[in-house]
Amino acid sequence: MFEKAALSQINLENSELQAEVTKLLNQLGKTDMGWSSWTFRKVIKHLGSHSLIEYDGQNRTYTIHPLVHHWSSTTNTEGNRHEMQKIILTIIALSFSSTTTDEDIKYRRKLLKHTISSIASLKLEDINPLVGMHIAQIYFEAGHWKEMEALEVMVMEKRKQELGDDHPDTLTSMAILANTYRNQSRWKDAEALNLVVSQKRKLVLGDDHPDTLTSMGNLADMYRNQGRWKEAEALQVVVMEKRKQVLGEDHPHTLWSMGDLAQTYSNQGRSDEEEVLKEAVMKKRKRLLGDDHPDTQTAIGDLALTYKEQGRLKDAEALEVLVLDKRKRSLGEEHPYTLRAMSHLAVTYWKQGRWNNAEALQVETMEKTKRLLGDDHHWTLENMANLANTYREQGRLEDAMLLLEAVMEKRKQILRDGHPDTLKSMASLAAIYRDLGRLNDAEALEMVVDEHKKRYQVS
Numbered sequence: 071m072f073e074k075a076a077l078s079q080i081n082l083e084n085s086e087l088q089a090e091v092t093k094l095l096n097q098l099g100k101t102d103m104g105w106s107s108w109t110f111r112k113v114i115k116h117l118g119s120h121s122l123i124e125y126d127g128q129n130r131t132y133t134i135h136p137l138v139h140h141w142s143s144t145t146n147t148e149g150n151r152h153e154m155q156k157i158i159l160t161i162i163a164l165s166f167s168s169t170t171t172d173e174d175i176k177y178r179r180k181l182l183k184h185t186i187s188s189i190a191s192l193k194l195e196d197i198n199p200l201v202g203m204h205i206a207q208i209y210f211e212a213g214h215w216k217e218m219e220a221l222e223v224m225v226m227e228k229r230k231q232e233l234g235d236d237h238p239d240t241l242t243s244m245a246i247l248a249n250t251y252r253n254q255s256r257w258k259d260a261e262a263l264n265l266v267v268s269q270k271r272k273l274v275l276g277d278d279h280p281d282t283l284t285s286m287g288n289l290a291d292m293y294r295n296q297g298r299w300k301e302a303e304a305l306q307v308v309v310m311e312k313r314k315q316v317l318g319e320d321h322p323h324t325l326w327s328m329g330d331l332a333q334t335y336s337n338q339g340r341s342d343e344e345e346v347l348k349e350a351v352m353k354k355r356k357r358l359l360g361d362d363h364p365d366t367q368t369a370i371g372d373l374a375l376t377y378k379e380q381g382r383l384k385d386a387e388a389l390e391v392l393v394l395d396k397r398k399r400s401l402g403e404e405h406p407y408t409l410r411a412m413s414h415l416a417v418t419y420w421k422q423g424r425w426n427n428a429e430a431l432q433v434e435t436m437e438k439t440k441r442l443l444g445d446d447h448h449w450t451l452e453n454m455a456n457l458a459n460t461y462r463e464q465g466r467l468e469d470a471m472l473l474l475e476a477v478m479e480k481r482k483q484i485l486r487d488g489h490p491d492t493l494k495s496m497a498s499l500a501a502i503y504r505d506l507g508r509l510n511d512a513e514a515l516e517m518v519v520d521e522h523k524k525r526y527q528v529s
Contacts, residue, residue: 071161071162071165071181072095072098072099072161072165074164075091075095075161075162075164075165076095076098076099076100076104078164078165080163080164080200081200082160082198082200082201083198083199083200084198084288086343087156087157087160087198087510088152090157091157091160091164092159094157094161095161097113098113099113099457105488122249136330137412138388145190147359150296152191152192152196155188155189155191155192156192156196156198158184158188159185159188159189159192159197159201159205160198160201162181162184162185162188162203162205163182163201163204163395164204165460166178166181166204168204168207169189175211175364175400175401176466177401178207178208178211179208179211179402179521182208182209182212182515183207184234185205185208185209189205193353194220194221194224195224195228197221197224199224199228199229199243201294202222202224202225203221203225203246206218206221206222206223206225208248209221210250211401211405212405214466215250215253215254215406215443219247219250219251219254220251222243222246222247222250223247224344225243225246226240226243226247227242227282227458229243235270236270236273236274238274238275238281240286241270241271241274241280241281241499244263244266244267245263245264245267245284245285245288247263248260248263248264248267249288251263252288252291252292252295254443254444254447255407257295257485260288261289261292261293261296264285264288264289264292265289265393267285267288268282268285268286268288271285277312278315278316280313280316280317280323281460283309283312283313283316283323283327284323285307286305286308287305287309287323287326287330288304289305290303290305290306290309290330290334291330293305294330294333294334294337295448296485296489297337297451297485297488297490297491299334299337299338301333303331303335303338306327306330306331306334307331309327309330310324310327310328310331312410313333314329319354320354320358322365325355325365325369326349328347328351329347329348329351329369329372330370331347332344332347332351332372332376333372335347336375336376336379338488341376341379341380344379345373345376345380348369348372348373348376349373351369351372352366352369352370352372352373355369356369362396362400364400367392367393367396370389370392370393371389371390371393371411373389374386374387374389374393374414374418375391375414375462377389378418378421383418383421383422386418387415387418387419387422388416389404390411390418391415391417393411393414394408394411394412394415396406397411404438404442406439406442406443406449406500409435409438409439409442409449410449412431412434412435413431413432413435413449413452413453413456413472415431416428416431416432416435416456417456417522419431420456420459420460420463423463424461425463425464428456428460429457429460429461429464432453432456432457433457434452436450436454436457439453445480446480446483446484448484448491450475451469451480451481451491451495452491454473454474454476454477455473455477455494455495455498457473458470458471458473458474458477458498458502459498461473462501462502462505467502467505467506470502471499471502471503471506472518474495475499477495478492478495478496478499481495487518487522488522491522493519493522495502496515496518496519497515497516497519499515500513500515500516500519
């Protein structure tokens with residue numbers, strides 16, 4: 071970690087903090103030429119000779135004796151401890167890049183424990199903005215999205231104060247926070263921020279600037295998640311064509327825009343157009359990034375969803391098993407993206423009539439998603455609805471009814487009565503009521519669904 075931090079080229083935009091971090095790293099082995107492993111080993115050997123530090127050869131980690139921790143906490147002033155925690159957190163942030171190889175992701179996961187420990191005694195406003203953005207990535211990959219949000223709000227507010235509302239770095243921080251809101255199903259909050267960013271970037275950077283196109287794509291994603299598919303499609307087509315012209319056919323941003331448009335086609339039942347785009351994205355990512363890259367895995371999972379829609383269940387299952395295995399190995403068993411892959415595979419089992427296999431995955435996914443993302447997250451609600459469908463097929467109608475009633479009420483509160491996901495849960499609940507002989511309740515829900523479909527032209 072110290073070597074990686076010493077070799078970092080990041081400028082902290084804070085000369086005093088930069089000097090303090092450099093001073094400590096110099097003592098540990100940083101040189102003008104890079105890093106001296108000999109100096110570092112000498113320092114560690116000296117500390118070890120006084121039993122101040124121990125080396126775990128199996129895990130390749132260093133630990134400080136608990137008595138040393140206690141001594142440090144009682145002899146150092148609160149101010150000194152506070153400054154040291156800021157320096158340690160900064161070193162953690164400097165020690166990793168934002169690249170997404172398996173090795174990089176695993177390294178960042180190892181940093182989570184140190185990050186939580188270092189940040190516990192600090193106020194968010196005391197953290198350097200660049201450090202905050204780096205630490206937010208650790209939280210993101212660990213699924214700690216609430217902690218990530220708090221850091222991102224801090225960064226955005228500092229950027230506004232120090233740089234102004236229209237500065238590119240301020241707009242970037244707003245866009246990042248909007249993406250976090252999206253991950254938490256806070257569509258309106260995300261849309262409001264994305265709309266501001268999109269308008270300001272058009273004024274400051276121009277219509278064709280890559281950052282402007284990114285904000286337009288993000289805004290389109292908000293529309294899609296709210297069931298506003300025609301608005302989403304119109305923006306996505308513009309973004310995709312402009313990116314092809316400005317960035318090229320193989321640029322990662324171009325491929326993301328193709329995938330986004332394919333998803334909107336899926337929402338509208340246009341599976342043939344969807345498949346063409348998704349297959350193109352997957353092939354390009356395999357060629358450009360390799361089979362194991364997270365973006366390639368996302369593309370494979372997306373294509374599996376299309377196969378599922380087309381009834382090609384064996385093809386979908388084969389891809390989804392592959393993606394789930396990769397997600398577990400690279401992100402861990404409980405990362406939201408791993409749980410998402412489990413949920414997709416469970417739906418395939420359901421469509422194959424493998425109710426017990428589907429139930430086992432769905433129960434596990436639902437409980438973990440509730441714990442990690444909360445009861446109101448759209449992935450949690452989707453998992454609950456999927457499990458209810460499985461219970462229905464197993465004849466467990468009361469269990470299915472309780473889950474679907476909870477899902478319907480949550481979706482009414484979070485989305486709107488006419489949102490496609492809300493209508494879907496209402497229709498599913500109506501079917502359960504019919505199975506239970508509650509015909510009046512079923513007909514009442516069906517009338518509401520039909521009325522909204524006519525009003526919003528939802529298919």
